[in-house]
Amino acid sequence: MKIALLGYGRMGQAIEQIAINRGHDIVIKTSQDNGYNIKDADVAIDFSIPNAAFNNISNCLNNNIPVISGTTGWLDKYNDAVSLCEKNKGAFIYASNFSLGVNIFFELNEILAKMMTKLEDYKVDIEEIHHTKKLDAPSGTAITLAEGVIKNHSQYSNWKLDESAENTLPITAKRIPDVPGTHIITYKSDIDTIKIEHEAHSRQGFALGAVIAAEWIIGKTGVFTMKDVLSL
Numbered sequence: 001m002k003i004a005l006l007g008y009g010r011m012g013q014a015i016e017q018i019a020i021n022r023g024h025d026i027v028i029k030t031s032q033d034n035g036y037n038i039k040d041a042d043v044a045i046d047f048s049i050p051n052a053a054f055n056n057i058s059n060c061l062n063n064n065i066p067v068i069s070g071t072t073g074w075l076d077k078y079n080d081a082v083s084l085c086e087k088n089k090g091a092f093i094y095a096s097n098f099s100l101g102v103n104i105f106f107e108l109n110e111i112l113a114k115m116m117t118k119l120e121d122y123k124v125d126i127e128e129i130h131h132t133k134k135l136d137a138p139s140g141t142a143i144t145l146a147e148g149v150i151k152n153h154s155q156y157s158n159w160k161l162d163e164s165a166e167n168t169l170p171i172t173a174k175r176i177p178d179v180p181g182t183h184i185i186t187y188k189s190d191i192d193t194i195k196i197e198h199e200a201h202s203r204q205g206f207a208l209g210a211v212i213a214a215e216w217i218i219g220k221t222g223v224f225t226m227k228d229v230l231s232l
């Protein structure tokens with residue numbers, strides 16, 4: 001499979017290693033939005049920056065190249081990407097987190113929220129910890145987790161960063177050098193605390209998941225999620 005890496009930073013480089021080990025060719029690796037022909041690739045993987053992701057994805061969809069995006073912080077334009085994909089009969093996957101472990105954690109989070117919804121004495125909060133080079137806060141993963149709680153728990157209807165109020169699920173974002181990504185969901189009452197936590201030990205899980213998604217999307221048409229890829 002001929003892969004274009006749109007964004008050749010920490011994640012682009014981790015994906016390159018895994019893709020080569022799985023027998024793929026990297027035909028484009030770029031940290032710019034021009035100077036290459038996307039049609040040289042069978043599939044594109046975008047791990048760039050919030051301001052660039054939508055243009056990169058649009059360029060792929062306008063040239064009929066299936067595209068995987070892991071870039072976070074651009075989701076105000078997600079519905080436009082979905083519409084463009086549908087209009088062009090293209091193929092597109094966005095995931096806030098491509099690791100298998102986190103996608104299992106997403107499911108666990110929803111089950112726990114369902115179990116806790118009637119237990120009014122427990123208050124929920126989400127904490128995410130990432131390296132100091134991260135551009136966005138809260139993390140895309142923390143937003144997906146918050147949406148998973150809100151969908152399943154009657155006490156919460158929205159989330160806010162660093163703010164706790166009635167019906168609002170608070171998210172705290174910490175930045176500590178070299179942390180690849182940790183997410184903790186806490187249910188706390190006067191009596192006890194229940195916590196679930198996912199801690200990434202490296203970027204390998206994110207990168208492997210992105211390559212698996214790229215392998216999976218070839219030949220398909222539509223807008224998909226990692227739940228489709230992993231059959232969860």
Ligand SMILES: NC(=O)C1=CN([C@@H]2O[C@H](COP(=O)(O)OP(=O)(O)OC[C@H]3O[C@@H](n4cnc5c(N)ncnc54)[C@H](O)[C@@H]3O)[C@@H](O)[C@H]2O)C=CC1
Nearest residue numbers: 007009010011031032033048052070071072096097098206
């Ligand atoms: N969904 C997931 O599983 C994961 C998502 N991420 C997200 O992926 C993104 C990238 O993360 P990192 O690789 O750690 O960041 P990074 O800062 O190391 O790499 C981003 C690269 O994109 C480049 N870039 C800037 N403008 C560009 C453009 N127009 N086209 C292509 N590339 C451009 C930058 O120069 C940089 O080299 C972030 O949004 C991060 O939150 C990170 C890890 C896992």
Ligand SMILES: O=C(O)C1=N[C@H](C(=O)O)C[C@H](O)C1
Nearest residue numbers: 072096097134139140141181
């Ligand atoms: O920027 C990162 O590094 C990460 N970003 C993603 C996010 O915002 O959730 C996924 C992962 O936690 C690492």
